[in-house]
Amino acid sequence: MKLHTRRGLLKGFIALVGLTAFSRKSIAEVLTPRATEGPFYPSPSMRFADTDNNLIKVSGAVKKAGGEIIQLKGKILSKQGKPLADHRIEIWQCDVNGKYLHSGDGRNVVYDSGFQGFGHDITDKHGNYSFQTIKPSIYPGRTPHIHVKVLKGERELLTTQFYIAGDKLNSTDGLYRRMSDEEAQAVSMVFTQKNNLIETNINVIV
Ligand SMILES: [Fe+2]
Numbered sequence: 032m033k034l035h036t037r038r039g040l041l042k043g044f045i046a047l048v049g050l051t052a053f054s055r056k057s058i059a060e061v062l063t064p065r066a067t068e069g070p071f072y073p074s075p076s077m078r079f080a081d082t083d084n085n086l087i088k089v090s091g092a093v094k095k096a097g098g099e100i101i102q103l104k105g106k107i108l109s110k111q112g113k114p115l116a117d118h119r120i121e122i123w124q125c126d127v128n129g130k131y132l133h134s135g136d137g138r139n140v141v142y143d144s145g146f147q148g149f150g151h152d153i154t155d156k157h158g159n160y161s162f163q164t165i166k167p168s169i170y171p172g173r174t175p176h177i178h179v180k181v182l183k184g185e186r187e188l189l190t191t192q193f194y195i196a197g198d199k200l201n202s203t204d205g206l207y208r209r210m211s212d213e214e215a216q217a218v219s220m221v222f223t224q225k226n227n228l229i230e231t232n233i234n235v236i237v
Contacts, residue, residue: 098165114158
């Protein structure tokens, strides 16, 4: 091989390595955007005794939650891309009728007693979390969303909201519209169906 060709190849190789390193870095640095907690984060006294990661079944209740059941899962990662084990992730959302498990939600709608409304999970050693819940429904004045909080012990690391990718109400939602396209993508749920199971995967970077 001629020397100049080898040099050219080497230059190309260096450029490629540089580019790969750069794009990896930029992906890792897209932190999950923060969002307001909103008025309906249920205090411990408002929650059911059951606060596990299965929100469609309240322990002791006969009835199952109304709504379209989904499996929400993903990893909690540091901004360097390291899986964060033993972190607490909480979600809360309104029921199928748009009512929150919160004494401050004064809407004249009966709360679905089969829906847990709030739940938590603790990440495993690979940073994985999972929830069984319902596809978020419409709450007046907002696009469908799930509220999310990440904690390490007592320390709150992040509060955010997840949205439905492509929902027609997203473009009218003030909080959604505040995000850049990359940020919106980072918190938008894309659903896939596998053997009657609707799944979505969102990694949370704190
Ligand atoms: Fe909300």
